[in-house]
Amino acid sequence: MIAVVIGTAIGYFTVNPVVNLIPVWSNIKNGPWSTNFSIGSTGANPYVRAWVAENGLMALNKSEVIYLDAYSDDNGNPLMGNCNYTIQGAAPVARWWDITVYDQDGFLIANDQNRYSFSSTDITFEPDGSFKIYLTRTQQQGNWLPAGNAKTMSLYLRLHNPGPAYLNAKTLQTMELPHITRESCQQ
Amino acid sequence: MKKWIPWIGLTLLAVIVVAFIVNLLVVISIPNAIMEVTITKKFNYPSNQWIFSPSATAASKDVIRPSADLLYSILCYDVSQHPLRVTATLSEYSSISGFSMDSDNFFVIDDNQAKSNPIEVVLICRGMTYQDTTGKAYVITAPSPKGILMIGAVVTSQADLPNLTQIQKQATAELVK
Numbered sequence: 001m002i003a004v005v006i007g008t009a010i011g012y013f014t015v016n017p018v019v020n021l022i023p024v025w026s027n028i029k030n031g032p033w034s035t036n037f038s039i040g041s042t043g044a045n046p047y048v049r050a051w052v053a054e055n056g057l058m059a060l061n062k063s064e065v066i067y068l069d070a071y072s073d074d075n076g077n078p079l080m081g082n083c084n085y086t087i088q089g090a091a092p093v094a095r096w097w098d099i100t101v102y103d104q105d106g107f108l109i110a111n112d113q114n115r116y117s118f119s120s121t122d123i124t125f126e127p128d129g130s131f132k133i134y135l136t137r138t139q140q141q142g143n144w145l146p147a148g149n150a151k152t153m154s155l156y157l158r159l160h161n162p163g164p165a166y167l168n169a170k171t172l173q174t175m176e177l178p179h180i181t182r183e184s185c186q187q
Numbered sequence: 188m189k190k191w192i193p194w195i196g197l198t199l200l201a202v203i204v205v206a207f208i209v210n211l212l213v214v215i216s217i218p219n220a221i222m223e224v225t226i227t228k229k230f231n232y233p234s235n236q237w238i239f240s241p242s243a244t245a246a247s248k249d250v251i252r253p254s255a256d257l258l259y260s261i262l263c264y265d266v267s268q269h270p271l272r273v274t275a276t277l278s279e280y281s282s283i284s285g286f287s288m289d290s291d292n293f294f295v296i297d298d299n300q301a302k303s304n305p306i307e308v309v310l311i312c313r314g315m316t317y318q319d320t321t322g323k324a325y326v327i328t329a330p331s332p333k334g335i336l337m338i339g340a341v342v343t344s345q346a347d348l349p350n351l352t353q354i355q356k357q358a359t360a361e362l363v364k
Contacts, residue, residue, distance in 0.1 A: 003198045007205025014206070015213045040292035042330075046215045053218035053290040056252050057225060058337055060284055064295045095299075096280045096341055098256045106252045110245035116255035121343040148245075156252055160280060160341070161297070 019054065022047040028169050032070040033157065033177050037062050037169065055106065066094075066166050068157040073180040081137065081150035083185040088132040089178035093163035096120050099178070100158070101135060103150040111146035118143050131178075137186075155180065218290035225249070226263045226335065234265040234333075237273075237358045242342055258348075258355055260338040264310055267332035268362075270317045271310045272324070275358040277301055278351055280341035283308060288331040296325065309363065310336070317363070 026048070027034040038044035039052050040061035052059055059067060072078050073085060087099060098119035103109050108116040123131050123143055134140035135155075137147045147153060157178065165171040229249045232238045238261050243253035264271055264285075275283055277298035283306060284295035296306060307324040311317050312332050319326050338358060340351055 003201035004205050007202040008209050010202065011206035011209025011211075012213060014210055015217075018210060019214060019217070042291045042293060044291070046211065049290060050214045050217040053221040054251070057221060057250050057290060058284075058286055058335065059292065060282070060295050060339075061292045064282060064284070064297060098254070100252075100255060102252055107248060108243060108245045108253065108255055114244065116243075116245070119256050119341075119343075121341075158254065161299070 019047055019050045022051075028172055030068075030173050030175065030177050031074055032072045032076070032180050033068040034070075035066055035068045035172070037167075039067055040065075062162075062167060064160065066159045066162045068159070068177070070155040070157070070180055071152075073182045075182065077182060079135075079153040079155065079180070080185065081147050081153060082187070084137075084183045085135040086132055086181050086183060087135060087145075087155070087178050088130065088181070090130050090176060091120065091125065092157070092159055092178075093165065094120070094159035095161035097157065097159045099133065099145075100156045101145050101147070101150075102154050102156065103148070104152045106154070109146065109148035109150045109153070111148045113144075113146060115144070115146055118145065219288050222286070222288045222290055222334070226333070230261060230263060232261065232263050234263055235271055235360050235362055237262045237338075237360055239352075239355050239358075242348075254339070256342055257339040258342055258351055260340075260355055260358055262336040262360055263333070264329065264336055265333050266310050266312045266315070266329055270312075270315060270363040271360060272307070272363050273310070273336065273358065273360045274305045274307050275338050276305045276354050277338075278340050278354050279343070281339060283336065283338045285310065285327065285329065286335045286337065287329060288334055291330065293330050293334075294325075294327050305357070308336075 027036050038048045040059040098117045100117035118133055125131050133143040133145050135145045135147055240259045243255050247253045282295050282297035285293050287293050303323045309317050309324045309326045310329050317326050
């Protein structure tokens with residue numbers, strides 16, 4: 001009887017840590033970016049399915065969209081609202097893509113410009129075809145993604161109908177993805 | 188003293204087994220619980236009707252990580268009694284998809300894949316049959332009698348928004364009785 005009570009308590013109170021840990025272990029990582037090919041899939045294990053339900057309900061499967069998230073910069077430091085970042089790199093190979101910034105709760109960040117993201121159809125590209133986004137609290141020239149009053153942030157790179165290299169775990173782990181660089185921080 | 192050792196071992200084993208089973212059962216129930224709350228509390232839309240949402244903003248709190256670049260149309264389906272026939276015009280980069288009560292994305296068809304545009308989808312429940320006489324419809328068996336259909340249309344520019352909103356509202360839904 002005691003074993004049932006203790007086991008039930010342990011099983012119940014470890015749900016959240018386990019749901020957050022197991023999908024992370026099975027994620028495909030490339031620098032600060034990570035994804036899980038089971039997102040939205042009918043073949044997802046219960047832990048990935050629970051994580052998706054909690055963190056990105058109504059996610060489409062990888063044939064349609066690959067979702068790459070980043071909670072840190074290229075050096076592994078958390079994305080802080082009081083720091084200035086540049087996100088730059090070659091344009092991802094996908095039919096359409098966007099990069100969105102979220103606050104610590106996973107919601108869009110309020111700002112006067114109502115600018116929450118940049119996409120392949122509204123970003124201004126560099127002359128060489130690459131792109132550069134400024135993620136800061138203060139206004140910047142160019143592709144400015146306002147950090148608003150967020151304490152911490154996360155980035156979501158959505159690739160609609162991604163190229164074949166993104167659908168292979170090995171190539172996705174080694175390919176060039178946008179770099180997230182911390183330029184400076186305010187107190 | 189030695190007599191207690193097997194009992195302690197068995198008790199520890201029982202604790203681990205019970206903890207694992209409880210953990211797994213709760214984890215399995217999470218997507219269903221979240222879908223139920225989303226359908227009945229957050230959306231609270233009438234069944235089998237398209238609800239057309241504007242683009243997500245900072246005020247949008249129904250779903251974690253909404254996309255600000257998509258125009259969403261949501262339909263909370265209930266095909267427990269009758270098949271549901273939906274039609275929708277898919278603009279460039281848009282798709283129609285279905286989510287069962289365990290939150291799985293059980294189908295997605297985008298504008299590139301659609302065999303006709305407007306696209307026609309007939310959603311049926313397990314055990315139901317539906318004879319498509321037009322040859323144009325996708326007849327799809329939903330894994331659960333209730334769930335969500337979603338059309339996500341990419342807003343390529345704010346200038347396109349009025350046109351996309353008009354296209355969005357052309358979506359239809361009717362139970363086939």
